[in-house]
Amino acid sequence: MIIDKKEYHIHGLNYVIRSAMQSDAKQLSGLRVQIDGETENLDREKGEAFIDEEDFKQLIKEDSEKARNLFLVAEADNKLVGFSRCEGNYLKRFSHKVEFGICILKEFWGYKIGKNLLNESINWADSNHIKKMTLNVLETNEKAISLYKRLGFEVEGILRKDKILSDGKYYDTVIMGRFLDNQ
Template identity: 70%
Template sequence: MMGNNAEYYVENLRYVIRSAMEKDAKRLSEVRLQIDGETENLDRERGEAYIDEQGFIQLIKEDIEHIHNLFLVAEVDGMVVGFSRCEGNKLKRTSHKVEFGVCVLKDFWGYGIGQNLLKESIKWADLNDIKKIYLNVLETNVKAIKLYEKYGFEVEGVIKKDKLLSDGNYYNTVIMGRFNLHEGEL
C-alpha cells in the first residue's frame, strides 16, 4: 500500500497517483474493459477475463491485506484513467519478488502516466525490501521495453510465438526483471 498520493503535472494535464480504494472498483472494471479493446499490447481482447465491480472490490481488499501487493490508480479530475498492480505471493522461496502490470487509457498516453505508475511501484518495492520486480511485454512494444530498461529492468528471456494477434501472426513475449540487491547479496 502506498502511503502518500503523488501529484504530477505534464503537458497541461494534472493527475494523481494513489492507492486503489473500493470506491474505484466500478470505474476500474470499465477502464480495464476499454483498455483491452484499445491495444494489443495486453494479454486480453476486449471482454475476455472480465472483472466486474465486485471482482475489483475483492482484488483491492486482498491487495490491502497482502504486504507484497500494491494496487495504484492514476486519477484525472476525479476519474480513474489507468492503473498498475504489483502482485507477490506468500511462498517463502518466491516472496522476494512481485509481478508488475500497467495499463492506461489511450486518450491519456503521452503524459507519463505509465512511467509514473512504474516509478511509484519501484519506490514502494525498494522501501518494502522487495528484491525483484518482473513483467512481461510484447516484443513489438518497443517504447515500453525502452522505458523499462531506463528504470533498470533487464531482459531475462523470450517466450517465442507467445501471442497470436489480429494480423494472424505470432509474436514473442519478452520477460524483464529489475533486481534491488544490496551489497553483499549478489
C-alpha cells in the same frame, strides 16, 4: 499495501497517482474492458477475463492488506485513466519478488503516467525490501521496453511465438526483471 497519493503536472495535464480504493471498483471494471479494446499490447481482448465491480472490491481489499501487493490508480479530471498492480507470491521460495502489470487509456499515453506508476511501484518495492520486480511485455511495444530498460529492468528471456494478434501472426513475449537496490 497503501501509499500516499502524489500529484503530477505534465504537458498541461494534472493527475494523481494513489492507492486504489473500494469506491474505484465500478470504474476499474469498465476501465479495464476499455483499455483491453484499445491496444494489443495486453494479454486480453476486450471483455475477456472480465472482472466485475464486486471482484475488483475484493482485489482492492486484499491488495490493501497484503504487504507484498500494491494496487495503484491514476486519476485525471475526476476519472480513472490507468492503473497498475504489483502482486507478490507467498510461496517462500518466491517471496522475494513481485510481478508488475500496467494499463493506461490510449488517450492518456504521452503524459508519463506509466513511468510514474512504475516509479511509485519501484519506490514501494525498494522501501519494502522486495528484491526483484518482473514483468512481461509484447516484443512490439518498443516504448515500454525502452522505459523499462531506463528504469533498470533487463531482458531475462523471450517466450517465442507466445501470442497471436489480430493480423494472424505470432509474436514474442519479452520477460524482464529488475533486481532492486540493496542487492
